[in-house]
Amino acid sequence: MARFMRPDDWERVQIERGRYFNKERPITGYARTARGRIKNIRGGNPLHPVCALKDRLAETHQRFRETYRGVNISRYHVRMPYWNSEEQNLPANYAFVKAPERLTSTSITVVLVSRAQIQAAEMGFYYDGATLPTLRERMKGISFRGLVGNLGYFMTRDLIGEKFPWSHNARYPEFPLPTILSYLGFHLSRDDAGEIYSSFQGAHPAAVGVRKNGEVDIIPRLKIEQYKVTLWEKEFFINSTNDPGAVDADNKHPQVMLFTPGLWTPQVSAHVGDWETYAPKIPIPDRVNVFIANEGNGSAPVERVVKIWQGRSPLPSFGAILSFERDYFAELFANYLEQDWRDERIKIEPLGGTNFDAYAQMLGGLVPVVVDGRHVYCVETVAQLQTRLRDHGNATSPIAQCGRETNNFAPHVREPAGVLLQTEDHVGWVLFDGRYELSIGASVVDAAKLLKLLQDDGALGGNIEQAVFIDGGSAMKAYAVESDATTTTLDLLNRVAAGSRNGPGDDPDGMNLYTLLKLRM
Numbered sequence: 001m002a003r004f005m006r007p008d009d010w011e012r013v014q015i016e017r018g019r020y021f022n023k024e025r026p027i028t029g030y031a032r033t034a035r036g037r038i039k040n041i042r043g044g045n046p047l048h049p050v051c052a053l054k055d056r057l058a059e060t061h062q063r064f065r066e067t068y069r070g071v072n073i074s075r076y077h078v079r080m081p082y083w084n085s086e087e088q089n090l091p092a093n094y095a096f097v098k099a100p101e102r103l104t105s106t107s108i109t110v111v112l113v114s115r116a117q118i119q120a121a122e123m124g125f126y127y128d129g130a131t132l133p134t135l136r137e138r139m140k141g142i143s144f145r146g147l148v149g150n151l152g153y154f155m156t157r158d159l160i161g162e163k164f165p166w167s168h169n170a171r172y173p174e175f176p177l178p179t180i181l182s183y184l185g186f187h188l189s190r191d192d193a194g195e196i197y198s199s200f201q202g203a204h205p206a207a208v209g210v211r212k213n214g215e216v217d218i219i220p221r222l223k224i225e226q227y228k229v230t231l232w233e234k235e236f237f238i239n240s241t242n243d244p245g246a247v248d249a250d251n252k253h254p255q256v257m258l259f260t261p262g263l264w265t266p267q268v269s270a271h272v273g274d275w276e277t278y279a280p281k282i283p284i285p286d287r288v289n290v291f292i293a294n295e296g297n298g299s300a301p302v303e304r305v306v307k308i309w310q311g312r313s314p315l316p317s318f319g320a321i322l323s324f325e326r327d328y329f330a331e332l333f334a335n336y337l338e339q340d341w342r343d344e345r346i347k348i349e350p351l352g353g354t355n356f357d358a359y360a361q362m363l364g365g366l367v368p369v370v371v372d373g374r375h376v377y378c379v380e381t382v383a384q385l386q387t388r389l390r391d392h393g394n395a396t397s398p399i400a401q402c403g404r405e406t407n408n409f410a411p412h413v414r415e416p417a418g419v420l421l422q423t424e425d426h427v428g429w430v431l432f433d434g435r436y437e438l439s440i441g442a443s444v445v446d447a448a449k450l451l452k453l454l455q456d457d458g459a460l461g462g463n464i465e466q467a468v469f470i471d472g473g474s475a476m477k478a479y480a481v482e483s484d485a486t487t488t489t490l491d492l493l494n495r496v497a498a499g500s501r502n503g504p505g506d507d508p509d510g511m512n513l514y515t516l517l518k519l520r521m
Contacts, residue, residue, distance in 0.1 A: 002093045005080045005440065010034055013046050020048055020160060020435075020498035030103060045406070046448065048498040050102070050437040051185025056506060060491050064480050068521065070476060071147070072428075074459060079105050080440060081146075083149065085412050088382045092446050094453060098417010100438040106414075106446070107439040109494040110454065111478055112428035112461050113147060113519055119211045120520040123151065123361050125183045127296030127514055133226040134512025135281040136490060139483040146521040148283035148431050149478035150418065151208060152363050153184040153471045153515050155293075155318040156405060164276075166402040168316055175307075181294045183301040184316050186222060188356060196356065198348045198361075199294060199303050201241075202321040203261035203400035204322070204393050206468045207364030208420060208517060211222065216427045218420065219504040220368040220392070220465035227258070231305075234332045237313040238322075242280040246281040251283055255328035259321040261399045268398060275398030278324030282313040282321055288329040292346055296514075303346045317403035320431075363515060367393030367409070367421055369448055370467035375455075378447035382411050385445065389431055393446075393469075406473050407434040416478040417495035419451060420517070421461060421467035427519070429478045430454065431494040438503075439495065444469070474499025475512050 010030040017026050030047040058073075061365035066074055077100050100107055112460050135148070157179050162170040169176045185202040188209075189348045194250035206219040227238040234244060240246040240254040242263040247253060259282055269280040272399045282289055293316075306319065313321055324332075350356055367389070369377060389395040395409040416434035421427070431452060434441025442450065451467065454460055470476070474497045480487040490510055498504035502511035 001242070002091065003082050004093065004095065005082050006472070007103040008083060009282075010047070010103050011117075013048055017057045018499060021500065021503040030204050032217025044441065045435055047103070047437050047440060048435055054509040055434070057492075057495060060493065064491060064493065065452035066479065070117050071267075071521075072110070072461060076108040076110070076459070077101070077105050077456070079110065080414075080446065083412060086141050089206070090380055090382065090385065091447075092409070093476045094446075094450060102437055103440065105439065106442055106452065106453075107433045107495065109337050109431045109433070109478070110428065110459060111147065111149075111431075113521070114426055115215070116425075117521055118214070118216070118427070118519050121216045121364050122518050123208065123210060123516065124299045125187070125301045125363070125515050126232060126298060126516075127154065127181050128298035130179065130181055132512070132514055134479075135479065135513050135516075136206045136488055136508075139481060139484055139488045139490075142483050143485070144481055144483045144518070144520060146481060147478060148481055149420070149521045150475050150513055151267055151420070151515040152365050152469050152518050153404070155184055155403060158180065159317075159403060164287050164405075166276045168402070171277060171402070172314045175309065177307065177316065178289075180293055180295050180306060182295060183363070183365070184318050186362065187294070187301050187360060187364065188294050188362035189300045190360055197303075198293070198350055198356075198362075199301065199379045200258060200260050200348060200493075201262060201350075202318070202365045203397055203403070204367050204395065206368040206393065207362050208364040208366065208468065209359045209362040209382070210361050212474075213357050216422065216519070217359075218422050218468055220371040220466055221352065222349040222350075222364060228349040230352055231322075232333050232344060232384075236332065251324065255325045257284065257322060257323045259315055261315070261317050261397065261403065263315060263399060264394065264397065265376060265500070271398040272396055277402045278398045280315045280399065282315055282323055284323055286311055286326070287313075288324045288326055290322040290324070291316065291319055292322060303348055306345050310399045315399060317399050317453055325445070366468040366470065367395045368466070368468050369451065370421065370464045373463060374427075374453045374464055375448060377444065378452050385411055389444070392414055399506055408469070409444050411445050414443045414446065415472050416474070416492070417442045417472040417475045418470040419445045419447060419467050420470050421451075421460065421464050423462040423464055424516060428458075428460070431476060431478060433495040433497065434472070435497040436495065453457060471515070474502050475495055475514065477507065477513065479510060
């Protein structure tokens with residue numbers, strides 16, 4: 001019988017020093033009891049003990065309403081269903097309540113901006129090499145009034161090193177990589193002359209774009225027919241992407257083939273259950289394999305050559321592999337070893353399918369949650385959900401999962417979660433607080449079903465046309481920002497999750513915000 005969460009579904013646990021920005025000593029938090037834990041699945045993070053943010057957040061929202069009278073902001077609290085990890089039917093018993101309830105409820109912030117009020121929009125990836133200034137530091141001296149919120153994911157230091165079983169260097173000891181804090185997914189920007197600098201499509205198909213006319217657009221699936229690439233002053237085209245069976249009329253593989261974390265074959269599919277140690281190789285032998293990944297320049301990702309592997313090659317969970325037939329590589333790049341190829345920027349332009357000429361910027365690598373008005377994950381069983389996650393977002397990919405610290409798309413795992421959405425007239429965020437005693441988070445199931453409930457209750461200003469999941473965890477934040485030449489005011493509109501890269505609570509400086517969508521009002 002369906003029931004709601006209860007406080008006794010949790011037990012006290014010690015959160016080790018340093019895990020949640022608790023640099024001096026361990027703290028006591030909460031984890032699911034043994035009967036509620038998820039067998040054979042990496043579970044969610046423990047809950048931080050209750051903080052005193054609630055009253056300050058209410059004051060912030062009231063001040064926001066007075067300042068931005070045309071922007072809708074609302075706060076909801078939902079009593080969450082209990083869900084046994086072995087239950088295959090998805091929960092449906094959600095109940096809106098007036099106030100947070102200890103260890104049983106999740107709090108939600110909804111922020112909706114009328115398109116007519118958006119003067120300009122822009123996006124960015126703000127790592128400068130390995131350095132990430134705070135939002136306050138980045139806004140210093142800049143005139144801005146509006147909203148900013150987190151978007152996509154990046155490849156953390158720990159995901160490359162050996163901290164986790166699924167870290168790259170732990171899975172591929174014979175193919176180690178240096179630390180390169182890459183944006184995870186497709187991106188597109190333009191230089192001062194309007195030239196496109198882009199990337200190869202990653203594991204997940206959705207993107208957020210800013211059109212040349214300044215409009216924000218959510219694209220549930222990018223369509224790319226080929227790429228035009230300039231590398232070491234040589235231009236060539238790529239027509240084979242993630243197709244190890246591709247051959248020409250002479251039964252030979254194409255001279256250059258592209259492999260990305262979006263590869264899906266029967267062999268890849270067989271490792272969905274044991275993804276943590278899965279270390280696939282490029283399935284075509286005896287080629288020259290050039291690993292391309294990006295690094296931030298303080299405003300955008302820049303694609304560069306990182307490694308060259310002769311013969312065998314791994315398939316990392318970020319970046320892409322350009323796999324060349326040996327003679328063709330020698331023909332194109334006979335003198336490449338004489339160059340400092342690590343400093344060489346690669347120019348990538350996507351062609352066909354999506355009208356990329358219409359956009360000034362794009363950030364992708366996202367999983368859709370509403371596609372052309374359809375709430376695609378509002379289904380009844382775990383099996384149906386996993387099929388939809390695979391078909392619409394490639395979210396079950398074992399390669400893609402190795403590029404995430406948190407198990408965002410495991411059906412039973414509740415974490416801080418976020419959604420960016422668009423209706424006919426609005427753009428906005430729906431933010432599900434988590435990792436707190438007073439807000440236990442939302443799984444992919446919870447977020448999808450609550451989004452539909454909020455829409456049906458009229459809380460979103462109309463029907464959602466498109467929506468995508470954004471990076472959750474401790475980076476899941478949205479701010480109202482007022483900045484001029486001398487002063488910067490940051491008002492956080494939701495509760496920051498505890499994390500290792502920023503402290504819990506209010507976060508007055510805007511730490512750990514590596515990607516942003518900025519809406520100038």
